[in-house]
Amino acid sequence: MNALLRTALLALAVPMVVGVLPATAQQQAPIEVEADRLDLDQRAGTAVYSGNVDIRQGEMQLRGERVEIHRNQAGELSRAVATGERAYLRNQLEDQTTPMEGWARRIVYHVSERRVELIDQAELTQQGDRFQGGRLEYFIDRGVVQARSDVSGSSPQRIRMTLQPEQ
Numbered sequence: 014m015n016a017l018l019r020t021a022l023l024a025l026a027v028p029m030v031v032g033v034l035p036a037t038a039q040q041q042a043p044i045e046v047e048a049d050r051l052d053l054d055q056r057a058g059t060a061v062y063s064g065n066v067d068i069r070q071g072e073m074q075l076r077g078e079r080v081e082i083h084r085n086q087a088g089e090l091s092r093a094v095a096t097g098e099r100a101y102l103r104n105q106l107e108d109q110t111t112p113m114e115g116w117a118r119r120i121v122y123h124v125s126e127r128r129v130e131l132i133d134q135a136e137l138t139q140q141g142d143r144f145q146g147g148r149l150e151y152f153i154d155r156g157v158v159q160a161r162s163d164v165s166g167s168s169p170q171r172i173r174m175t176l177q178p179e180q
Contacts, residue, residue: 042071043070044068044069044070045067045069045070046066046067046068046069047065047066047067047068048062048063048064048065048066048067048080049063049064049065050062050064051063058083058084058085058088059082059083059084060081060082061079061080061081061082062079062080062081062082063078063079063080065078066078066079066080072103072105072112073103073104073105074101074102074103074104075093075095075100075101075103075122076095076097076100076101076102077095077096077097077100077101077120078096078098078100079095079096079097080093080095080096081093081094089124090124091123092121092122092123092124093121093122093124094119094120094121094122095119095120095122096118096119096120097118098118099116099118099134100117100119100120101115101116102114102115102116102120103115104153106153109139110140111139111140111141113137113139113151114137114138114139115131115135115136115137115138115149115151116134116136117131117132117133117134117135117136118132118133118134119132119133126152127152127153127154128150128151128153129150129151129153130148130149130150131148131149131150131151132147132148132164133147133148133164134170135147135149135170136149137151137158139151139156140177141177142174142176142177143173143174143175144158144160144172144173144174145160145173145174146160146161146162146170146171146172146173147161147162147163147164147167147169147170147172148161148162148163148164149161160172160174
């Protein structure tokens with residue numbers, strides 16, 4: 014792979030977990046990307062990975078049949094979108110004993126807001142609590158989950174929750 018392409022890929026991928034991992038772990042963790050195909054548009058600031066995509070850095074993992082990485086005007090990652098029958102997001106937060114895991118047909122990670130949207134057949138587990146619905150929003154820093162049954166272009170999907178008692 015030529016140096017320009019390698020630099021572009023790293024510039025798109027490195028910021029994916031900024032603010033999610035502690036600074037020291039974040040800087041030291043290698044980024045691993047596996048996919049069957051990559052379409053890179055440097056001018057548009059997008060990289061589209063397709064075919065059984067698996068992106069990992071430290072304790073963060075994002076999987077999907079297709080993953081789009083978008084940069085803002087400053088060249089920083091603004092959004093990552095994973096799609097597939099069961100796109101997957103996993104993140105181990107420093108203060109938690111078990112990872113947060115999410116599944117949906119579409120997962121949108123808004124980097125600057127530290128917000129994750131799980132859309133269509135959405136499921137989120139964290140610390141033994143489980144949320145399901147048509148659309149879930151998870152605010153990482155606040156530990157807030159918002160659930161909705163409606164999904165554009167799909168029939169409503171009831172919200173279900175299983176909450177573990179305080180220990």
